[in-house]
Amino acid sequence: MAEHCKISAAIVAGSQEKSCVLKIDRYSRAKALLKNGEGLTSAPFSVGGHDWTIEYYPNGYPKDCTDFISLYLALQSAGAEDVNAKYTLSVLGKNGELLPSYSRTPNAIRTFSRGITSWGYHEFIKKADLEALAHLRDDCLTLRCDITVIHAQETSVPPSDLHRHLGDLLKNKDAADVTFQVGGQPLSAHRCVLAARSSVFKAELFGAMQESSAASPIEICDMEADVFKSLLHFIYTDSVPPEFDVVMAGHLLVAADRYNIGRLKLICEEKLCSHIDSDMVATSLALAEQHGFRRLKDACFQFLTSPSNFEAMTASDGYEHLKSSCPYVLRELIARIIPTEFKSAKDIIMTI
Structure with a gap:
């Protein structure tokens, strides 16, 4: 099944330290085809004299992580002993921007060896959160791995305190x-x-x-x-x-x-964009409109295009405040939801 989906990897820069951008083509198909515990492995890339791969499990690994994407960095160099490395695994947005909320870095240098060849995160990101945030572009999930190999003779400079x-x-x-x-x-x-x-x-x-x-x-x-x-x-x-x-x-x-x-x-x-639900969306939308937070407003609108979400929002505690403080944003929302073929209806609503 894996032949229908693949991970493509591109090295960005460096020798001992490199950034590798990985693209999961056909994210939805990989999720549908691969069961929990089944994954994709990227092509090897070289950092610090060693070969590495990224292991991607669209439905999690191990068994209790079915709601999550699991992601691991794996050492592929045969016979390598005690390779020390620092790494960060991140999700990139639609435009290639780093998403701080979905960037994971271990709190210590990891040692890769024959006994432990991979390190990473069982619960790297919740699938529902990723899909709700619309970070997929053309059904492609883009990840980045920043890795630095620490050689034994090197003195590791402690992080800034x-x-x-x-x-x-x-x-x-x-x-x-x-x-x-x-x-x-x-x-x-x-x-x-x-x-x-x-x-x-x-x-x-x-x-x-x-x-x-x-x-x-x-x-x-x-x-x-x-x-x-x-x-x-x-x-x-x-x-x-x-x-x-x-x-x-x-x-x-x-x-x-x-x-x-x-x-x-x-x-x-x-944080607000990644935690939109029917109880909070009215409050978040009022906040976005009153203070000009465009990205939050767009995320709320995207959530409310679902009729069931819209109906649940009208029953929430924040709806009356939204209706009284920002009636114009409700008109804009309704006009956006109405299909484009009803342009005259949209024009009427925007004048009410």
Whole structure:
């Protein structure tokens, strides 16, 4: 069955370190033909003097992973002993962009040997999430493997821990020189760090508010204290906090937009796009429309093209808010759902 589907691999660059872009042609056919535990293997590619392949299981491996795609990096060099490597396995979007939410890196260097020839992820990505996000282009799934071979004589430079030191600075409030009052709570920070990470904070803290902010706390309205704490956590560590869920992503998306923190906006929008359901879609659509988040709006529209999803949305808690705050987006949605042959009906709806 595997002859009907294939993995094509292309090396991007490097010698000891390389990126390999892999394309799973006919994703849907591979999923239909291959059972759980059956996979495809890419053509070998060479990195650091060794041959490697990617093993792709469209219906998971082992047996308890049928809802997931499993993905593994495998050493193919015969007789190789204890090959140390760092690697990252990622999903690429329709336009070849890296999707941070679907990029997996082990927390330690892996050793490939005769006993353990492959490393990877049983639950690399949930099939339903991948298909709901419409990341497939012409039924082709594009993946990327970044691999660095670590030779024994090399000294491995530890990863940067700047985020940890800055996180400790925020936690311990050492030399904090600005205080915010959020939801009745005082929160201390460092104006230089905030200014370096946000053009809005820079304008506020080193502009007209400089003198007043030094004398008294800055009142932050229309934001909960835990959301502002999470915003500060990202500013100092460049990572979202452990309690980052879909609800927090919605609040943080607004906060990131308010303070012009681009990377956080992308992370939050990606989180919301990957967790659209009938309970949350009305709230997410209102958020997208009110703040101009086009990608989130398109994802909501795509979800609501299903009549059953649309009907479930109208029974959700967020529907009344969407109807009262953004009636025009509902008209746009309905006009988009109506088949193109009813153009006159679309024109009438858009004028109501």
